[in-house]
Amino acid sequence: MSTSAFTTAITQAHDLLRWHSPLRTELWAARLTASLEQDQVAAFLRELAEDGGTEARLTLVALAAVNPSPSPGDEAPSAEADESGVYTRAAEGLVDTLSPWASRMGRVTCEGAWYGKADPYGEQTLAVLSFRYENGKEPHILVVGIDQPNGGLAVDAVVEEPKFLDDLGLDAADPGVVGGRILDAIELGDRIMGAAVAVTLTEVRPLAIARARTVPGVVRGAGDDTASRFDDLPDLPGAREAFEKLVEFIGDRPLWWSPSRVSQFLTSWLPREAILSDEAIAAMPEVVRAWSHFSGDQPAVLRQIDEDAPRLPALMADDSPAGLAKRIAQSRRRL
Template identity: 30%
Template sequence: MATTHTPYDAVLHAARDVSRLDCALDAEMLGTALLGSVYAVAESDRSTAVREFVSGFLAATSRRRTASATTIRRVFARLVPDAEGADRVKPGAQAPSWSDQLGRVHLTGCWAYGDVYGDQTSYLATFAYDEAAGGPEHAMVALVDHNIGITKDIFVGGPAERILEQVRQMCATDELTWFRTEDPARLHSEVSRHLAITDDLGDLPGEGSLATDRTIAGARLALLPRPVRTPVDPEPLTPAERTALVRQFLASPEAARFGLDTMDGPELASLHFCLSLLLDHAASFPDADPLRWSPTVAELFLLDWVHRRAVLDMDDAALLPRVLRAWAGYAARRRGLPESAASQTDSAIEEMVPEFARLYSTGERRSPATAAVAQLMADGVDPDDPEALHAWIEANRHHLTDD
């Protein structure tokens, strides 16, 4: 009769040489890689899926006595200490000399670095084992993407000193990046709260070591102090705040440079509509900052969001790139960004205009709802006339219900 192989058997086979590794860090890296496959295939709440897998593994292997089985059990118990049964896992009789160093690390430094636009922030923390047998000092680097509101990638490795020096040199030679020491509690908070969103994604970011290093990163984050207050993303501007900001912008040299300060009549209405779109787009981000514009944010707006969310007439479409260039320049000055940063954003927007015009012309990125409203306007139907609107819907129902 054929032997039944379970996922737990597969893990035991993959970890058959774990007790022969040189140090605790190597064993923890093997353990996190094995659990990374569980994290990657989970459809949602991936952190819980890993914890439940470890709980099941510890229960299913409780009678295993080989050196590799008892060692990988201890590795998993230290990586996922809140798994059921983790607190009852003991070293095996043939435990390697470094076994008691598993998970016994302390923080040696915290830093953060990122781009001046605010698109992404990377958090770097270094850790050392309490005793040399545990392994070398190592670094955890977590990349938080503020445009999508997730921890996009995680890396754990070493040597810590070399990684830190490479980051320092990179930031020192690029005026569009910054580098600073970071409060451990803030690092814990920022990475963890964005990681919680990542854990619940249906599809993970395709590149990097997020899945394989997620579990050991979680174990390292758990060692850091928690913030006294849990940070929350800022609220979008109130109507009064939006009005005040628009007035300040229209009185700015950037608005004057693009001829926006003297508009009236239909042009003025189109200008205010374009500005409302910029503010609505900013409010759709987790940080809801109307002054955070970069080449990436401009691309998300001009080549994607506005086509899915807004119906533009020809005057709006002709004016929108100009308004965006003026607003991005104004925002860069208000935030104190280097001139080169403002220039890069302006040049990027200018280069996007042909593609923006093409997308506007084809309507290929319109959502079904936006496409329906665009057709409604093209047919000359007044949305404020209930009878005309009802008649149009009835006449076009077969189009509106097509997939």
């Protein structure tokens, strides 16, 4: 007796055969993948193979397209690689038994990439890749939302028409770097138990991974060079020293610059972690203001600086908030 998942898949595949759309079919296969529990996959694939009909073969080929076996150079968890291999093996030799349009699934060319803030404070960034199939049809973009306060994990993803990009206001970026950021963000989310993510991410995730892996020269663990493009450092004694501490604080998430992050930097992180000269302490408010202008010139951020900056000299003079690393460094300097 057929399972409910099998019956539903066959019905939906029958409709997809009329559309002749690789993209529509891949999106469906990604949602289908997300709906299957890991312990259901083998039985589901076996049922499709035993049926052998056109709809079943299309389902197997589509699942393999959005769950490709990683290439030898891909960094993928072994469990994920094993699962992808199951889909690939189940579809072996089947694509040639289907209409030519089905063979285009997964065979795309990356045409561009963009990256930038999703909101005024950069608490979420957007990584975007654009693709087109080998025959030039069905251009589309993959958009992945990456959370910054929680370490850079993927929290949402959508596949849209290219015109969707027009309203995002993102800067062009290196496709290999953006593809790597997408893979890094998804992998991080997989490692965090209970991470709050949108339902759309779960449904698009298999296709997002497959698309990112098709990008030539993917760079994993790439840094963000935003800070290196900042060239408006105030002409003040200690400004360079102050900016170096700011760069240390923002780390690999420089686009995230909100009132709460400014306050954390001035009132908590600096007193706890930083050893600064008197000149750098005096220059810090102007350095932070200059960085804030560069980072979007948000009024609420500038107001937060005005509120917190006057307290900085007193906070830096008080050793009680100092963390262990700062205390050790201070004791060594006194020797």
